[in-house]
Amino acid sequence: MQEPHRRVVLFYKYFIAESSALKSLTANFVEEIKNFIQNVCGELHMKGRVLIAQEGINGTLSASSQKCMDQFIEMMDSYTCRVQGLQQEVQIFHRIDWKFSDVQDDLVNRNQRPFPDLKISIVKEIVSTGNAVQLDDIPEYGGTHLSPQEFHQLLVENENSAIKSGESDNVDHDSSRKELVLIDIRNTFEHAIGHFKHNEKPAMNPNMVTFSSFDTQFCEENKEYLKDKKVLMYCTGGIRCEKASAMLRKRGVDDVNQLKGGIHRYLEQYPNGFFHGRNFVFDQRVALPSGKMDDTGNVPVTVIVGKCIECQSPYDEISGSRVCTVCRDLVLVCEQCVTQLREYHCERHAGWKTCFFTFLEPFNKDELNEQIPGLISIRDNLKDSKNTRRTLMRQITKVQKRIKELDECKSFTEKNSPRRCRTCHETENVCDGLCWGFWKQAANADRSCLGEQEQARVPTKVPAKGNRVTPGPDWNEIRFGKKELFTAGIILEVKSWNSGGEVDDCLLVAWEQNDSEGSNNNCRQTNIYRYGALDKSGVRRYDLSLIV
Numbered sequence: 445m446q447e448p449h450r451r452v453v454l455f456y457k458y459f460i461a462e463s464s465a466l467k468s469l470t471a472n473f474v475e476e477i478k479n480f481i482q483n484v485c486g487e488l489h490m491k492g493r494v495l496i497a498q499e500g501i502n503g504t505l506s507a508s509s510q511k512c513m514d515q516f517i518e519m520m521d522s523y524t525c526r527v528q529g530l531q532q533e534v535q536i537f538h539r540i541d542w543k544f545s546d547v548q549d550d551l552v553n554r555n556q557r558p559f560p561d562l563k564i565s566i567v568k569e570i571v572s573t574g575n576a577v578q579l580d581d582i583p584e585y586g587g588t589h590l591s592p593q594e595f596h597q598l599l600v601e602n603e604n605s606a607i608k609s610g611e612s613d614n615v616d617h618d619s620s621r622k623e624l625v626l627i628d629i630r631n632t633f634e635h636a637i638g639h640f641k642h643n644e645k646p647a648m649n650p651n652m653v654t655f656s657s658f659d660t661q662f663c664e665e666n667k668e669y670l671k672d673k674k675v676l677m678y679c680t681g682g683i684r685c686e687k688a689s690a691m692l693r694k695r696g697v698d699d700v701n702q703l704k705g706g707i708h709r710y711l712e713q714y715p716n717g718f719f720h721g722r723n724f725v726f727d728q729r730v731a732l733p734s735g736k737m738d739d740t741g742n743v744p745v746t747v748i749v750g751k752c753i754e755c756q757s758p759y760d761e762i763s764g765s766r767v768c769t770v771c772r773d774l775v776l777v778c779e780q781c782v783t784q785l786r787e788y789h790c791e792r793h794a795g796w797k798t799c800f801f802t803f804l805e806p807f808n809k810d811e812l813n814e815q816i817p818g819l820i821s822i823r824d825n826l827k828d829s830k831n832t833r834r835t836l837m838r839q840i841t842k843v844q845k846r847i848k849e850l851d852e853c854k855s856f857t858e859k860n861s862p863r864r865c866r867t868c869h870e871t872e873n874v875c876d877g878l879c880w881g882f883w884k885q886a887a888n889a890d891r892s893c894l895g896e897q898e899q900a901r902v903p904t905k906v907p908a909k910g911n912r913v914t915p916g917p918d919w920n921e922i923r924f925g926k927k928e929l930f931t932a933g934i935i936l937e938v939k940s941w942n943s944g945g946e947v948d949d950c951l952l953v954a955w956e957q958n959d960s961e962g963s964n965n966n967c968r969q970t971n972i973y974r975y976g977a978l979d980k981s982g983v984r985r986y987d988l989s990l991i992v
Contacts, residue, residue, distance in 0.1 A: 449491065449506040449557045451513050452727065454543040454708060456570065456683040458500040459536065460583055474498055476525065477536070478564050484519050488512050491559040493726070495570045499579040501537070502570035502683055504727060506547065506558040517542055543681055543708045548729060558727035570683070574656045577687040587677065587689030587700035592710045595703045598624065598676065599642045599718050622674040622699060629658065629679040629688040630724070632790070633774040637731055637750040637760040638707075638721025640678060646749075647678070651792065653773050655684060659691040667695040678703040678710075680723065721749035722760055730762055752778035753791060764880030765865045765872075768793055769802045770835070772866060774880070786863055796822060800839055802866055804846045805858045812847050816840060869920055874985075905990050907951055907975065911935045918985040932956050932991065951975055951988060 474496050481494055485505065490512070492505035507513050520540070524533040547558055569575070590598070602624045626647040628635045635649045650662035675697060679685050685702035692700050703710060707723050711734055722731035734747075750760030759778040766777045768790035775790045786806065789797040799818030801807070807815075823836040849855040862871040868879035907913070912934055915927045924930070937952040975986060 447489070447508045448547070449508055449559075450547050451508075451510050452492075452504065452506045452545050452547060452558055452725075452729075453513055453516070454504050454545070454681050454725075455540050456500065456502040456681065457537065457540045458570075458579060458582055458686060459498075460579065473525065474566050477501070478566060480523060481520075482562070482564055484516060485562050485564075488516055490516060491557055491562050493559065494564045495567050496564065497567050497570050500570045504559075504725075505562075506727070510544070513542075513544065541682070541705060541709075543705065545708070545725075545732065558729055560728075571655060571687050573659065573687055573691070576656065576659045577690050581690045581694070582686050585690035585693040586686055587675075587693065587702040589704040590676070590701050591704055592713045595676065595678075595701075595710065596714050596717055598701075599626075599640075603642055622672065625670060625673045625675050627675060627677040629677050629684045631655075631773070633762060633776070634680070634724040636776055637762065638719065638723050638734065639749065640718050641720050642718055653771055653792075655687075658688055663691050663695045667692075667697060670697045673697075673699065675700045676703070677701070679706050680725070681706040681708050720747050724762070731760070750776050752776055752781055753788070753794075754778070754781040754785065764867070764877035765875055766877075767866050767880060769866050770796055770800055772880075787866065800836075803861070803864055804843065805855075805861045807846075808857045809847055809850050812843050812850075815843055819843070870985075903986065903990060905992060907935055907938055907988070907990055909935055909938055912991040913951070913953060913988045914991055916986040916989040919987050924987070930955050953988070 477496050481496075484490075485492075488507060490505045490507045492503060494501065494503035494505070505516070507516065517540075520537040521535070523537055524535050605621070624642070626640055626642055628639050628647040628649055631652050632649065635647075639649070640647045650658055652658055652662070670692065675692065677685050677688060677692075677700070679688070682703065682705050685706070689700045689702050707719060710717065710719060711723065715734060719734050722733055724731045748758040748760050751757065752759040753775050754777060757778055759776050762774055762776065764774070766775055766782070766788055767773060768775055769787040770793040771790060773790050775788050777785065777788050787801055787803070789800075793800070796818075799815040799822070801815070804812065819836050819840050823833055823840075826833055826836075846855065850857065862873075864871055865875035865877075865879060868875055870879075905911075912932055914932050915924070915930050919927055921927065933953040933955040935951050936954050939950050939952070975988060
């Protein structure tokens with residue numbers, strides 16, 4: 445049995461101080477770092493996720509003990525790389541702010557780890573902005589770093605000032621004091637289950653699904669409002685604020701401050717401070733309590749700040765199987781509402797819940813016809829969103845095609861069809877929510893634990909570019925179409941479902957087939973990403989079979 449992992453480390457570093465020396469380095473430099481970390485983690489049996497770019501490194505790793513963590517940090521800290529032409533060695537990982545946390549006993553007792561495997565990915569940016577923020581922008585435009593003590597004290601002073609202002613109109617106040625604005629630089633679902641509050645108000649939520657939208661939407665829309673304010677921003681560990689503060693200052697907002705070390709460092713010192721709810725973490729622990737203690741001083745008590753998106757009752761449990769059917773962002777849906785809904789819609793797409801559905805099999809022709817006007821109305825009222833308009837047009841076409849299939853008796857309505865996961869399209873008895881994002885299990889993780897029957901399902905030949913394939917034993921007709929339409933295909937690419945990951949578990953295929961109308965379509969391509977994925981019952985699923 446594998447030793448359980450009890451410690452997690454969160455870390456990042458932008459190579460700002462080393463940037464002048466590193467500018468002459470090529471992609472070989474990044475590959476060298478990747479190989480080094482891969483070897484170190486392999487030696488220490490560490491798991492997790494690491495992103496490496498020429499601008500820096502960002503990672504979260506788990507290990508069996510703090511001793512193991514200390515060994516990892518010692519090896520990282522002593523690592524040097526030689527810069528050609530400069531004849532100097534650079535300690536690239538020196539002075540990283542390592543942040544530690546424990547793995548809960550319930551995860552350890554089930555012999556589960558925060559991460560199922562190790563994935564080290566080479567990327568263009570360790571926090572993606574679409575190149576809106578360059579490495580040199582961070583020291584030039586980045587905000588003022590506030591320690592947890594300084595951040596906390598500013599909130600205390602601001603709250604005390606507000607209390608005094610409410611107590612008496614005769615109290616002298618500093619009219620030059622700027623209004624304080626607190627901004628959460630995280631995704632919407634992270635904010636939903638936990639956030640800072642001051643003066644009984646939650647921090648501003650930029651309503652981000654992707655980080656790059658902070659610049660193009662929030663900063664652009666709020667730059668005038670924030671110009672005369674004192675801005676305090678925060679994220680989980682500090683990495684996103686480095687670029688978010690630069691985005692805001694480049695828009696003309698001068699007084700921008702960021703919480704050094706993020707929520708993680710703040711809660712270490714102020715478990716009963718201004719942060720309420722749970723802190724989302726990107727591993728299988730999902731979220732950690734804020735650290736508030738009950739009367740015994742032993743059990744963490746977390747105030748529930750999240751609400752079910754449907755009934756608004758207090759709720760903060762996140763599941764990878766509960767995502768918006770439109771944008772696939774995580775949403776909070778309580779257990780009672782789950783039983784009443786087939787599909788979920790986030791706050792941004794709440795107005796779509798009567799007409800936009802991924803799975804159309806439960807609807808009859810009249811119900812489908814009622815969906816089309818709603819989709820057209822949403823499309824026509826959009827201002828500037830080509831991608832959203834394109835999504836709606838695809839949905840309209842999809843509904844129209846379904847209506848035609850019902851008319852021609854090629855399909856039929858299934859009122860009691862099982863509810864399916866929006867991400868993997870599998871039924872509830874198969875999907876356990878581990879198919880979304882970082883929860884996804886690697887296709888070849890822990891194969892040694894498979895029984896004889898399961899071992900027999902593992903293909904003996906590894907898929908490769910150029911191999912021919914045919915629909916496999918676990919082909920999903922609702923998702924991919926009827927088997928007889930896909931007699932054979934050629935693998936064009938073998939890649940990772942999680943872009944840049946270590947496990948090649950996604951196949952891009954060009955099918956040699958005739959479509960339902962009888963016209964030849966020899967170049968149709970589709971992504972298959974269930975090649976060996978582990979389902980809820982422990983069975984590995986293969987959508988494709990290799991033709992040998």
